[in-house]
Amino acid sequence: MEYFSIIQALCRAAMAEPSPALRKQVERLRDALSKDGEEKQAASLGGILAAAERLKEMAPSRIERSRATLSGEVLGRNTPVPVDRETSAPLAEIIFPAEINADSPLFNPTVAQAVSTIVDEWTNFEALSVVDISPAKTCLVYGAPGTGKTRLALWIARKLDLPVILVKLDGLVSSFLGTTARNIGNLFTFANRYRCVLLLDEFDAIAKVRDDPQEVGEIKRVVNALLQNLDVRQNIGLTIGITNHPKLLDPAVWRRFEIQLEIPKPDFAVRKAIAQHFMPPVQAPDNHLRLIAWFTEGSTGAEIEALVRTYKKATTVREEDRRGLLDTLRQFATLNAARIQSERRALLFDDPANLFRAMHEDPVLAFSMGDIGDIAGKDKSTISRWLGRQGGKSGDGEVTHG
Structure with a gap:
């Protein structure tokens, strides 16, 4: 490989304090060279990797050095903890x-x-x-x-x-x-x-x-x-x-x-990340995660985790008992009224047109009609008609523009 001596020097310098990602890339380069028949150059990178690993094993970590500077004894599993003299209950x-x-x-x-x-x-x-x-x-x-x-x-x-x-x-x-x-x-x-x-x-x-x-x-x-x-x-x-x-x-x-x-209580992005963190092994669509994050505005991480547990139960029971996301949210809001912001909770039980309009117009959620249709189990044209419903009712019972 042309300029390999420069690549070799770069790898040696980088491996002085490598991150896991950097080490992975050097390993990929070594393997690629070996696959192309450049055994001598692959062996050279292999030597650099091995030397870095030996140094890592021999050198104390920064945390170990920090621990060494702390005064005090090492706390062991058999170390007795102090107890309350009157009740003998452990204090810690x-x-x-x-x-x-x-x-x-x-x-x-x-x-x-x-x-x-x-x-x-x-x-x-x-x-x-x-x-x-x-x-x-x-x-x-x-x-x-x-x-x-x-x-x-x-x-x-x-x-x-x-x-x-x-x-x-x-x-x-x-x-x-x-x-x-x-x-x-x-x-x-x-x-x-x-x-x-x-x-x-x-x-x-x-x-x-x-x-x-x-x-x-x-x-x-x-x-x-x-x-x-x-x-x-x-x-x-x-x-x-x-x-x-x-x-x-x-x-x-x-x-x-x-x-x-x-x-602080988590913002939208963090609420979505929390929902995603607790979701496995269930694979929830992105628009489901976003809607969960939206409906849990003002909630804590523990409350979001509780909602995710409800969602996972609803998606893994018998087929005939499975609930859609909106039904799951309504169930959760009914059983955990204090955990859902009153405004969002009211939308869940309001006219679907008002709920869908709020989901579509909210700048944070920014749901498309396709997103809403996927969650509601309706096609986009139906959602479009529902989003247009406002004002008074027409003769056929539909809500029309005033």
């Missing part, structure tokens, strides 16, 4: 990286980029230390229930290859005076001993505003204990707090978190 659950779903949570590009910076900081721990900077060690994640906050925190821990000490803070609350504050102290002492991500779920259960007139003096002592322990932990590991009710948090709690990440 240990979750190891291998037990966490490897799929990245689905968010809009802005949130996804913000999340990636958290992971990048920790995987570049050493580079930051050179300029006397450390990654953010405290993060508060808040938003509506079902938006993926806990899943996000667990996914970050998996990316960092660190075990999670998962604490549901409402479980630390005890009816015994002083026990709740003691539980918090014991929990933080335990977490500070190990390399881990400390995940404080349902954070508002304890971190409430201290001047709440509905609370007794005990809550003030509990919040003070929490603040003191957060201060001590600021330079130890990564701490993530999660809440559905940010307005309940004491202002002093907010100041303890370097990152304050709001997880």
Whole structure:
């Protein structure tokens, strides 16, 4: 091959830090050369690939180097967790990286980029230390229930290859005076001993505003204990707090978190991606995914997942019991009225002409008459007539232009 020496040099430089996609392309080039009888050149690329693999196996990963800089002991599967002295109930659950779903949570590009910076900081721990900077060690994640906050925190821990000490803070609350504050102290002492991500779920259960007139003096002592322990932990590991009710948090709690990440409800593109993610092994047409995304405006990822489950059931039961998409949406809206925006829900049970017109004219959905016909089981001419129905009724019962 002419200019092979240049190609060889490019491949050698690229394989110094290869991505999976880049490695695949070099492998394809090697295989193509071999198929064409260029065995010597194919062997040369094979040598470059093998050398890159050996270097990868010998060199510690960025995450491994970052873990090495963390103080603390390794948390094992047999490590006993602290318990409530009065009830003997465990104060935390240990979750190891291998037990966490490897799929990245689905968010809009802005949130996804913000999340990636958290992971990048920790995987570049050493580079930051050179300029006397450390990654953010405290993060508060808040938003509506079902938006993926806990899943996000667990996914970050998996990316960092660190075990999670998962604490549901409402479980630390005890009816015994002083026990709740003691539980918090014991929990933080335990977490500070190990390399881990400390995940404080349902954070508002304890971190409430201290001047709440509905609370007794005990809550003030509990919040003070929490603040003191957060201060001590600021330079130890990564701490993530999660809440559905940010307005309940004491202002002093907010100041303890370097990152304050709001997880919004998903937009149209993310809702469609969520529906597509949970759809396999069912193969749903694109216009079905788009309509599901449209009807779930204002819904959370958990609510979209519930609708997809309903859709999958409706498409896999006996042939005579199968429902069309619109019937499935009506069934779901009836059984889950609060999960569908009232305006969209009303359209489902309105005159089909109004529903089809909304589907056709909405700039986000932008359904063609063919799309509507496919979903409604009608031909395009019928849909066209229905879209023209407005104003008063004609003598034959059809709605005509006024």
